[in-house]
Amino acid sequence: MPEASVERCDTALVLRELGELAGGLLPADRVSGALESARTSSFDQLFWFRWITGHQVTFLIWHLMERLLSAGPEGDVPSSASLAKLEAYVYGYCAMLLYCGSCPRDLYDSLIRPRMFLQHRAFSGTWAPDFAPVRGLFRGRDLLGAQGREAAELSRAVEVNRAVHEGIAARLVPSGRSLLQQSMTEVPVRPSERTAVIYDNFFLTLRAPVSDEAVTAQLLRRLRAVATDLAANGLHPLGDDSEARPEELLREEVLRCESRIGHLLHQVGEAAAGHAYESRLRA
Numbered sequence: 001m002p003e004a005s006v007e008r009c010d011t012a013l014v015l016r017e018l019g020e021l022a023g024g025l026l027p028a029d030r031v032s033g034a035l036e037s038a039r040t041s042s043f044d045q046l047f048w049f050r051w052i053t054g055h056q057v058t059f060l061i062w063h064l065m066e067r068l069l070s071a072g073p074e075g076d077v078p079s080s081a082s083l084a085k086l087e088a089y090v091y092g093y094c095a096m097l098l099y100c101g102s103c104p105r106d107l108y109d110s111l112i113r114p115r116m117f118l119q120h121r122a123f124s125g126t127w128a129p130d131f132a133p134v135r136g137l138f139r140g141r142d143l144l145g146a147q148g149r150e151a152a153e154l155s156r157a158v159e160v161n162r163a164v165h166e167g168i169a170a171r172l173v174p175s176g177r178s179l180l181q182q183s184m185t186e187v188p189v190r191p192s193e194r195t196a197v198i199y200d201n202f203f204l205t206l207r208a209p210v211s212d213e214a215v216t217a218q219l220l221r222r223l224r225a226v227a228t229d230l231a232a233n234g235l236h237p238l239g240d241d242s243e244a245r246p247e248e249l250l251r252e253e254v255l256r257c258e259s260r261i262g263h264l265l266h267q268v269g270e271a272a273a274g275h276a277y278e279s280r281l282r283a
Contacts, residue, residue: 066134138158163249
């Protein structure tokens with residue numbers, strides 16, 4: 001998880017703030033200083049913050065998804081309640097893709113991609129330790145036995161996620177060649193414990209055994225920071241770039257995610273808080 005030591009987190013307060021920020025109600029007495037700080041950041045600082053923090057939120061979402069998928073006996077289909085939470089997390093991942101991918105292409109080329117290359121010339125998202133347990137879900141394999149409305153809505157969320165992922169990749173890397181693909185002419189670098197450490201190191205992530213309550217606290221604090229940034233700067237602080245977007249990002253369901261990004265963050269926070277509460281009851 002992104003940090004080993006965990007401060008106390010007022011879950012109810014943060015959830016209320018996320019709801020207020022999503023609804024455009026800025027609670028000035030609690031977040032005005034954070035809003036002012038977010039507004040005064042340089043664009044390099046802002047988009048670097050989004051790249052790192054958005055990925056950290058994503059790792060936490062994947063971790064919570066894996067806990068849901070592995071909660072029952074192997075081969076069992078998740079309950080309707082678990083499917084609904086998985087849907088919230090998938091849309092939360094959509095929100096993080098849009099958030100991380102909001103940087104201008106020239107800034108990605110000049111700031112973000114070179115730093116990943118300096119970390120390793122084959123640096124790749126496939127090295128993310130938290131993704132392997134949920135890869136099957138995003139490829140449509142893990143829920144073949146699920147039935148009903150919740151399963152259908154989760155499948156729809158996965159399709160939207162695929163469109164967002166492809167659209168962000170097409171916008172930021174129009175050549176279609178990632179660092180890993182560029183390095184394929186050399187010796188291939190396969191995911192390993194070493195590449196996992198390299199990946200975590202880049203995203204300022206330390207791992208240690210922590211409780212579900214601690215994971216939720218880490219997630220809520222980051223969601224609050226992301227929501228505050230969005231309230232201060234909007235998703236596209238440099239202006240509307242719709243003319244430069246690939247067709248995947250212009251799909252109606254993707255634009256709906258973008259317009260509801262604050263609400264998606266709030267839903268992720270509520271799902272995570274519910275998971276932590278249920279874990280305490282089981283303890």
